[in-house]
Amino acid sequence: xxxxxxxxxxxxxxxxxxxxxxxxxxxxxxxxxxxxxxxxxxxxxxxxxxxxxxxxxxxxxxxxxxxxxxxxxxxxxxxxxxxxxxxxxxxxxxxxxxxxxxxxxxxxxxxxxxxxxxxxxxxxxxxxxxxxxxxxxxxxxxxxxxxxxxxxxxxxxxxxxxxxxxxxxxxxxxxxxxxxxxxxxxxxxxxxxxxxxxxxxxxxxxxxxxxxxxxxxxxxxxxxxxxxxxxxxxxxxxxxxxxxxxxxxxxxxxxxxxxxxxxxxxxxxxxxxxxxxxxxxxxxxxxxxxxxxxxxxxxxxxxxxxxxxxxxxxxxxxxxxxxxxxxxxxxxxxxxxxxxxxxxxxxxxxxxxxxxxxxxxxxxxxxxxxxxxxxxxxxxxxxxxxxxxxxxxxxxxxxxxxxxxxxxxxxxxxxxxxxxxxxxxxxxxxxxxxxxxxxxxxxxxxxxxxxxxxxxxxxxxxxxxxxxxxxxxxxxxxxxxx
Amino acid sequence: xxxxxxxxxxxxxxxxxxxxxxxxxxxxxxxxxxxxxxxxxxxxxxxxxxxxxxxxxxxxxxxxxxxxxxxxxxxxxxxxxxxxxxxxxxxxxxxxxxxxxxxxxxxxxxxxxxxxxxxxxxxxxxxxxxxxxxxxxxxxxxxxxxxxxxxxxxxxxxxxxxxxxxxxxxxxxxxxxxxxxxxxxxxxxxxxxxxxxxxxxxxxxxxxxxxxxxxxxxxxxxxxxxxxxxxxxxxxxxxxxxxxxxxxxxxxxxxxxxxxxxxxxxxxxxxxxxxxxxxxxxxxxxxxxxxxxxxxxxxxxxxxxxxxxxxxxxxxxxxxxxxxxxxxxxxxxxxxxxxxxxxxxxxxxxxxxxxxxxxxxxxxxxxxxxxxxxxxxxxxxxxxxxxxxxxxxxxxxxxxxxxxxxxxxxxxxxxxxxxxxxxxxxxxxxxxxxxxxxxxxxxxxxxxxxxxxxxxxxxxxxxxxxxxxxxxxxxxxxxxxxxxxxxxxxxxxxxxxxxxxxxxxxxxxxxxx
Numbered sequence: 001x002x003x004x005x006x007x008x009x010x011x012x013x014x015x016x017x018x019x020x021x022x023x024x025x026x027x028x029x030x031x032x033x034x035x036x037x038x039x040x041x042x043x044x045x046x047x048x049x050x051x052x053x054x055x056x057x058x059x060x061x062x063x064x065x066x067x068x069x070x071x072x073x074x075x076x077x078x079x080x081x082x083x084x085x086x087x088x089x090x091x092x093x094x095x096x097x098x099x100x101x102x103x104x105x106x107x108x109x110x111x112x113x114x115x116x117x118x119x120x121x122x123x124x125x126x127x128x129x130x131x132x133x134x135x136x137x138x139x140x141x142x143x144x145x146x147x148x149x150x151x152x153x154x155x156x157x158x159x160x161x162x163x164x165x166x167x168x169x170x171x172x173x174x175x176x177x178x179x180x181x182x183x184x185x186x187x188x189x190x191x192x193x194x195x196x197x198x199x200x201x202x203x204x205x206x207x208x209x210x211x212x213x214x215x216x217x218x219x220x221x222x223x224x225x226x227x228x229x230x231x232x233x234x235x236x237x238x239x240x241x242x243x244x245x246x247x248x249x250x251x252x253x254x255x256x257x258x259x260x261x262x263x264x265x266x267x268x269x270x271x272x273x274x275x276x277x278x279x280x281x282x283x284x285x286x287x288x289x290x291x292x293x294x295x296x297x298x299x300x301x302x303x304x305x306x307x308x309x310x311x312x313x314x315x316x317x318x319x320x321x322x323x324x325x326x327x328x329x330x331x332x333x334x335x336x337x338x339x340x341x342x343x344x345x346x347x348x349x350x351x352x353x354x355x356x357x358x359x360x361x362x363x364x365x366x367x368x369x370x371x372x373x374x375x376x377x378x379x380x381x382x383x384x385x386x387x388x389x390x391x392x393x394x395x396x397x398x399x400x401x402x403x404x405x406x407x408x409x410x411x412x413x414x415x416x417x418x419x420x421x422x423x424x425x426x427x428x429x430x431x432x433x434x435x436x437x438x439x440x441x442x443x444x445x446x447x448x449x450x451x452x453x454x455x456x457x458x459x460x461x462x463x464x465x466x467x468x469x470x471x472x473x474x475x476x477x478x479x480x481x482x
Numbered sequence: 483x484x485x486x487x488x489x490x491x492x493x494x495x496x497x498x499x500x501x502x503x504x505x506x507x508x509x510x511x512x513x514x515x516x517x518x519x520x521x522x523x524x525x526x527x528x529x530x531x532x533x534x535x536x537x538x539x540x541x542x543x544x545x546x547x548x549x550x551x552x553x554x555x556x557x558x559x560x561x562x563x564x565x566x567x568x569x570x571x572x573x574x575x576x577x578x579x580x581x582x583x584x585x586x587x588x589x590x591x592x593x594x595x596x597x598x599x600x601x602x603x604x605x606x607x608x609x610x611x612x613x614x615x616x617x618x619x620x621x622x623x624x625x626x627x628x629x630x631x632x633x634x635x636x637x638x639x640x641x642x643x644x645x646x647x648x649x650x651x652x653x654x655x656x657x658x659x660x661x662x663x664x665x666x667x668x669x670x671x672x673x674x675x676x677x678x679x680x681x682x683x684x685x686x687x688x689x690x691x692x693x694x695x696x697x698x699x700x701x702x703x704x705x706x707x708x709x710x711x712x713x714x715x716x717x718x719x720x721x722x723x724x725x726x727x728x729x730x731x732x733x734x735x736x737x738x739x740x741x742x743x744x745x746x747x748x749x750x751x752x753x754x755x756x757x758x759x760x761x762x763x764x765x766x767x768x769x770x771x772x773x774x775x776x777x778x779x780x781x782x783x784x785x786x787x788x789x790x791x792x793x794x795x796x797x798x799x800x801x802x803x804x805x806x807x808x809x810x811x812x813x814x815x816x817x818x819x820x821x822x823x824x825x826x827x828x829x830x831x832x833x834x835x836x837x838x839x840x841x842x843x844x845x846x847x848x849x850x851x852x853x854x855x856x857x858x859x860x861x862x863x864x865x866x867x868x869x870x871x872x873x874x875x876x877x878x879x880x881x882x883x884x885x886x887x888x889x890x891x892x893x894x895x896x897x898x899x900x901x902x903x904x905x906x907x908x909x910x911x912x913x914x915x916x917x918x919x920x921x922x923x924x925x926x927x928x929x930x931x932x933x934x935x936x937x938x939x940x941x942x943x944x945x946x947x948x949x950x951x952x953x954x955x956x957x958x959x960x961x962x963x964x965x966x967x968x969x970x971x972x973x974x975x976x977x978x979x980x981x982x983x984x985x986x987x988x989x990x991x992x993x994x995x
Contacts, residue, residue: 111779118532125529151780159532183783186532193530209758214787216756216764217539222530224757240757247580250535283613 092123113143114153118186121159126252136160151180155187162193167393170194185215192223199395201230201425218244218253222260229264230396232426237264245280254284259291266294267429269460271302289315293324300327301462305335322351322372327464329376334465348376355381367401374401374408383409396422396432404435412442423452430456430463434471446478454482537563538578539752541765542725543697546748546848546876549731550856551916555685556737558585558599559729559879559920560750560767561695566661566724568924574615574661575692575726576632577603580755583728588747588847589739591832591839593790597737598639599652601690601728606631615661620668623657623677632658634690636682636730644791656680659691662724664926672922679917686732693727693920694911695720697770699884699904721910722924729918734852745832745839747847748876749790763787768847769829769874770883775891776800776829790845793830797844800825805891818893828874828890833865837875850876862907866894879913879920882906 099116103109117139124132137160143153158173171194177187188211195204208224221244229237241264245257262277275298281291296311312328329347332340351372367389373382386405390398403418419436437452453475461468475481545559562583566575577583583601588594608629609617618627636653639646659678662671678691697720738744749768753761765786767773773785776799785796803825806817818824832838832849839849857871862882864872866889873881874890885903892900911921 122532125532163529181780181783183787185783189530189532212757213760213762215783216754216762217536218534219531221757226530243580243755243757247536247538247578248534249538253531253534256531 092119092126095119096123108146110143110146110150111152113139113146114150114156117143117153117156118159121156121163124163130163133160133164149176149180151177151184151187154180155184155190158187158190158194162190162197165197167194167197171198183214185211185217185219188215189219189223192220192227196223196227196230197395198393199398201227205231218248218257222257225260230425230427232428234264234268234428251284255281255288255291258284259288259294262291262294262298266298266301267460269301269430269458269462271298271462274298275302287318289319292318293327297327297462300331300334300465301460305331305465309335316347320350320354322354322368325351325354326372326376330464330466334469348372352377367397370401370405374405379405379408390418396425396427400429400432400435403439407435407439407442412439415439416443416445428459430460431467433459434463434467437471438474441474441478450475450478450482453478457481537565538576538726539581539754539764540564541750541752541767542695543770544748544750544767544848544877545696545879546746546850547878548734548850548852548854548856548871548876549917552731553856554734555731556734556746556850556852557729557731557917557919558587558748559696559727559918560585561693561697561725561727562752563726564695564723565720566692566695566726566923568662568722568724568926573926574630574663575724576605576630577601577634577658577690577726578754579603579605582753582761584751584753585728585730586749586751586847587737588790589737589745590743591745591747591842593747593793593843593845593847594644595641596739598637598641599730600637600639601634602637603632603634603658603690606633615663616667619666620660620674621670623659623674628660631660632690634658636688644789653680653682653688656688656690659689661692662923662925668925671925675922684733684736686730686736687917688731689727689729689918691727692724692923693918694909694923695723695725696879696909696913696920698882698906698909724923727918727920729920731917738852741853743839744853745837745849745851747790747832747839747845747849749847763789770877771887772829772846775805775887776803776825778804790847791843793845796846797826797830800829803891806893809892815892816898818896818898822896824893824895825891828895833874836865836870848877849874866890880908882908 096116096119099112099119103112103116106112117136120132120136120139124130124136136156140153140156140160143150144157147153154173154177158170158177161167161173162170170190174187174191174194177184178191181187188207192204192207192211195201195207205227208220208227211220212224221240225237225240225244228240238261241257241261245254245261248254248257258277258281262274262281265271265274265277275295278291278295278298281288282295285291292311293315296308296315299305299311300308309328309331312324312331315324316328325347329344329351332344332347351369355369355373355377367386370382370385370389373379373385383402383405386398386402390402392398399418400422403415403422406412406415406418416439419432419439422432423436433452433456437449437456440446440449440452453471456463457468457471457475458481540562542561542564543559544561545557547557549555549557560583562577563575567573579602581602583603585599585601586595587597587599589596608626608631612629615630616625616627617629620628623631633655634653635651635655638648638650638652640648657678657680659675660668662668668674675691679687679689681687699720734744735741738746747768749766751763751767752765754764756762763786766788768790773782777785777796778799781796781799788795801821801823803822806815809815810817826844827833827838830844830846831842837849837851851870854871854875857869860872860878860880861867861869862872862880863869863886864878864881865875866886872878873883873886877883882903884906888902888904889900892898892902894900909921911924913919913921
């Protein structure tokens with residue numbers, strides 16, 4: 001790494017943004033709001049908000065999907081199939097425009113099309129810009145039309161399907177790519193992703209071992225570590241992530257891996273270590289959103305509410321997704337100033353607007369969205385979403401979401417088996433334990449509730465500003481920590 | 483829908499809120515996706531990197547030649563980390579610590595290694611409070627101002643039937659020559675290089691460190707396959723890029739089977755430590771261009787993980803190669819008749835009577851007849867031009883392997899005489915006359931002019947550099963284009979097939995062979 005990359009982590013000068021961290025960071029929960037039927041006025045508000053949102057979104061979309069490629073000065077006349085690996089070392093945006101220019105001149109370069117497709121997917125990941133997906137799809141289809149069965153494009157299709165949460169398709173495409181080339185690094189990696197997201201943990205673990213044998217490297221290491229963490233093997237997870245970090249040189253790799261280590265430390269209640277990793281991630285990429293969000297969470301857990309709020313406001317200003325919105329709302333609530341309740345509600349309202357916008361367009365509510373809604377929004381819709389997701393895939397995350405959605409709808413007996421299932425693999429997440437404890441308490445299993453809530457608070461006492469408070473209160477009522 | 487919208491947040495404020503969010507771009511993107519059916523709007527699962535920058539494990543080239551100034555020794559050179567960008571410094575590049583960098587020698591032609599020289603590296607940081615490579619001018623390798631240094635060990639493994647029978651430490655804690663980050667930081671880089679040349683017992687020498695990339699070719703010839711024109715051929719795509727080199731000079735009698743059987747096979751591999759702690763081979767290179775030109779895409783990764791013993795798996799790629807057929811389809815130059823046993827000789831066995839060991843097992847490695855004296859005057863086309871001390875008898879730094887390989891693939895050895903090439907005939911930097919022979923690395927402080935970029939460009943960005951305005955928007959802007967193409971080619975993405983298309987660059991050159 002060049003010394004020049006050591007930049008001010010606080011600087012906020014970049015327009016592109018990154019998505020919030022992934023599945024492991026559930027929005028934190030608070031007391032159940034009393035449900036009310038939607039009033040005509042609320043409905044009107046909602047539709048109005050959607051109309052505004054969609055109108056603006058479409059305008060923005062036209063820019064994104066339009067002839068962006070044709071604008072601007074390009075110096076490159078040709079650039080055949082840039083290897084995806086090298087995209088990691090530079091600016092994705094400029095690599096993409098080079099590829100676009102090249103492919104205009106040489107439209108038969110199937111390797112170029114598949115690389116462009118993968119670059120779009122990677123851009124969607126790092127910039128939180130899903131409008132890239134249709135572009136990725138077109139590029140990959142084009143590559144496959146020019147040369148069916150070319151494994152880079154098949155692996156790209158697999159990654160695209162995974163990014164769109166179509167995990168069965170992701171698995172299918174990964175297998176197809178591996179039939180062509182058993183050593184394809186991307187296919188080996190997305191195959192693990194798909195199996196994990198489908199809740200097929202045993203197979204995922206096998207797939208990770210196989211991938212590690214064939215293509216040891218950062219893409220495989222990060223998946224290998226996660227598969228181990230899902231089984232509760234934090235020692236291996238940490239060791240492998242550290243190995244990945246020590247061999248990372250591209251800024252994107254450093255940011256991702258350091259953030260993963262930060263999140264792991266945070267989940268384990270080690271806030272100082274977490275903050276150190278987040279700083280390392282932000283030195284590599286000063287606006288890496290998962291690191292900014294993780295840092296705010298760790299600051300909150302560490303008792304520095306002021307910095308946490310400032311940090312999370314920054315995150316939300318860049319990309320207002322449900323997870324960070326809920327955390328910010330809860331941080332306001334926890335601060336408890338005069339206007340903080342209203343401020344918190346404004347965040348929750350934005351979650352609702354976001355959810356409504358997604359639903360109005362036939363998009364499956366995401367797990368983050370379902371959990372946010374369960375705590376701060378439409379609880380019935382949250383249950384519908386969680387149930388639908390559970391029917392698609394039985395993972396610890398969907399089990400937890402479904403358990404909690406059932407709980408906030410007062411169906412605790414039904415919730416209990418799901419809450420237990422969420423913690424059954426050994427995955428160490430305080431939120432899961434907290435949910436389980438609250439459900440156990442509601443179903444009269446006091447001993448278990450005490451044990452679950454104690455475990456949650458012992459593992460990561462700062463898992464949520466609001467949730468931790470409620471967990472403590474409930475635990476005291478149960479007779480104190482075990 | 484929600485209790486909150488009707489209470490604290492009124493219509494106007496919600497609209498403001500949403501629009502505010504949209505203005506930042508976040509929701510806008512979501513909105514766009516939302517318009518497509520069945521797409522997820524946010525991530526709820528881990529999305530790890532799909533593409534990862536790991537050039538430290540990339541083997542780029544291998545050379546083997548009888549040392550011109552010490553003919554009783556043989557020099558092996560292997561390079562890693564392509565496209566090291568020196569411009570605008572300070573940039574530095576280290577060997578990976580979790581890798582084994584291996585040089586293999588087969589001295590009896592059975593496709594099994596008899597010797598492995600294993601380089602492993604350690605990184606030392608003097609002051610981890612700073613991220614600077616050096617904290618002041620560096621006068622020597624042990625200068626305290628050189629903040630980040632590397633040392634290496636060499637292990638010598640002797641094998642029989644692919645099993646280690648003897649293992650010994652051949653060198654211990656040898657310093658690596660640093661990256662040449664610039665004139666101000668390293669006023670006398672040549673001196674640092676000299677200090678990094680290390681003598682080993684028995685008259686051997688070793689070197690590891692940065693060097694100018696000795697490979698020279700014009701990868702713009704890629705364009706031809708797609709019907710581009712030829713006006714831009716003739717630029718060395720790899721000009722002014724550095725690599726990390728390992729060089730080893732060994733007494734020939736130490737490595738050859740006997741004076742009567744002086745032909746050795748050489749290749750290089752990189753093993754990487756896996757998550758489970760095992761070392762796995764992730765890169766392999768012997769003959770230049772084989773994995774790029776001969777093997778189709780789907781076999782490249784497999785080749786990188788394989789050993790010469792199993793090269794029968796790839797035999798058909800050689801006997802029935804794709805490239806000449808492609809050239810025939812596009813340019814109507816007839817492809818030589820298959821099966822291409824001539825290619826099997828050159829690429830897999832060695833040329834009979836020159837560098838083919840007795841009882842050879844067909845496998846891909848660089849084969850060198852160590853008994854052939856170094857040429858007084860090297861010819862860049864090597865054996866094709868009557869200079870038997872050059873490629874494909876081993877490979878010298880100055881051998882024009884692209885032209886040679888092209889001519890051979892298009893049938894030079896089976897009567898289809900041709901004059902194909904890329905019009906890049908030599909490296910931009912002069913090679914050294916003594917060990918380690920590789921040229922000094924291009925300095926990081928040569929300034930922005932060399933690449934036609936401005937000082938505001940992000941010089942750490944390889945691809946980006948290629949794309950920065952160079953004061954002209956025409957496609958003939960030299961380096962801009964070629965840089966980018968080089969990136970694609972050497973990394974073996976789609977370009978592998980296309981290198982050969984430079985054959986349309988006909989030149990009037992007299993052949994002596």
